[in-house]
Amino acid sequence: MRRLPPVLLEDGCPRELISLIRTILAACKEISFRVGQGALSGVLGSTLDENIQGETQKKLDVLTNQLLKDILLESGYVKAIASEEEDYTVAGNPDASYIVAFDPLDGSSNTDINSLVGTIFSIMRAPENSDAADERIFMQPGKNQVAAGYVLYGPSTVLALTTGKGTRFFTLDKTHGTFLLTEDFAKVPEETSEFAINASNQRHWQPAMQNYINDLLAGETGPRARNFNMRWIAAMVGDVHRVLCRGGLFTYPTDTKDPNKPNKLRLLYEANPMAMLIEQAGGIASTGTERIMDIQPDAIHQRVAVILGSKNEVETCLNYHK
Ligand code: F6P
Numbered sequence: 001m002r003r004l005p006p007v008l009l010e011d012g013c014p015r016e017l018i019s020l021i022r023t024i025l026a027a028c029k030e031i032s033f034r035v036g037q038g039a040l041s042g043v044l045g046s047t048l049d050e051n052i053q054g055e056t057q058k059k060l061d062v063l064t065n066q067l068l069k070d071i072l073l074e075s076g077y078v079k080a081i082a083s084e085e086e087d088y089t090v091a092g093n094p095d096a097s098y099i100v101a102f103d104p105l106d107g108s109s110n111t112d113i114n115s116l117v118g119t120i121f122s123i124m125r126a127p128e129n130s131d132a133a134d135e136r137i138f139m140q141p142g143k144n145q146v147a148a149g150y151v152l153y154g155p156s157t158v159l160a161l162t163t164g165k166g167t168r169f170f171t172l173d174k175t176h177g178t179f180l181l182t183e184d185f186a187k188v189p190e191e192t193s194e195f196a197i198n199a200s201n202q203r204h205w206q207p208a209m210q211n212y213i214n215d216l217l218a219g220e221t222g223p224r225a226r227n228f229n230m231r232w233i234a235a236m237v238g239d240v241h242r243v244l245c246r247g248g249l250f251t252y253p254t255d256t257k258d259p260n261k262p263n264k265l266r267l268l269y270e271a272n273p274m275a276m277l278i279e280q281a282g283g284i285a286s287t288g289t290e291r292i293m294d295i296q297p298d299a300i301h302q303r304v305a306v307i308l309g310s311k312n313e314v315e316t317c318l319n320y321h322k
């Protein structure tokens with residue numbers, strides 16, 4: 001098993017980018033420890049606050065955001081950050097080359113039940129001569145990402161990382177505090193018989209998704225002529241990790257449950273980094289009508305529909321949307 005920096009150096013990854021990734025991982029090791037302490041660390045449960053998106057903040061949302069924010073801004077490697085838990089972008093070193101968008105603790109409702117949570121991050125270059133305080137530096141499509149990843153805090157702590165040369169898994173050796181390479185070329189199987197969707201929203205989906213899921217549920221006597229299995233972890237990071245490991249289709253589609261919020265997942269720090277990891281492992285990530293990484297963002301907390309995973313199954317689902 002190899003340590004992380006040589007692997008990235010061999011890929012020709014710039015040293016400054018490696019240092020930035022290592023900085024993020026330093027915070028994630030601390031988060032892994034805190035999450036692992038559970039009730040012992042006194043950080044379970046909610047705060048009395050809401051974030052700008054109207055979601056109740058968990059104590060761990062606030063803590064993990066602060067950890068990442070402090071370490072990134074102090075490092076000097078970032079020009080600015082955007083976080084799920086920050087209303088606005090935060091300026092860093094005006095001379096730095098990179099910007100980072102992150103979800104400090106995805107699936108945070110799972111913390112109180114000792115289930116899967118993770119940190120998701122997306123790294124892009126800041127435009128030349130840009131102003132660190134100008135949030136428009138984040139208005140770039142996901143195809144501009146130079147690196148993307150997540151750290152999943154599960155029975156083991158796993159990093160999924162891409163710098164554009166495939167998707168790799170690293171496992172945190174908690175005795176030595178080192179991420180070791182444990183899967184060099186993650187590959188999403190093209191075929192699958194497994195899907196992930198919050199089925200409680202079924203009546204609110206658009207007809208295309210209604211029809212697609214109905215056909216999956218019809219099983220071997222339906223038009224798909226085989227049975228499908230369903231899984232839902234309620235943390236995108238957990239569901240995407242399963243898809244990267246053994247294939248599947250994950251979707252959080254557009255729905256009409258709340259007319260002010262037709263989509264749930266955020267483009268900059270959820271959909272884009274997951275889309276890059278999935279595409280780098282041979283899968284597809286789409287909104288139903290366009291490639292996620294082609295979307296030109298116009299707001300840092302913008303939400304999008306997400307359909308991602310095994311190539312053939314996502315294509316089948318997209319055919320229902322034509
Ligand atoms: O961050 C949003 C998120 O928690 C995702 O991680 C997850 O996939 C989804 O929302 C869960 O949604 P629901 O609460 O509808 O199950």
Ligand code: MN
Nearest residue numbers: 103105106107
């Ligand atoms: Mn999230």
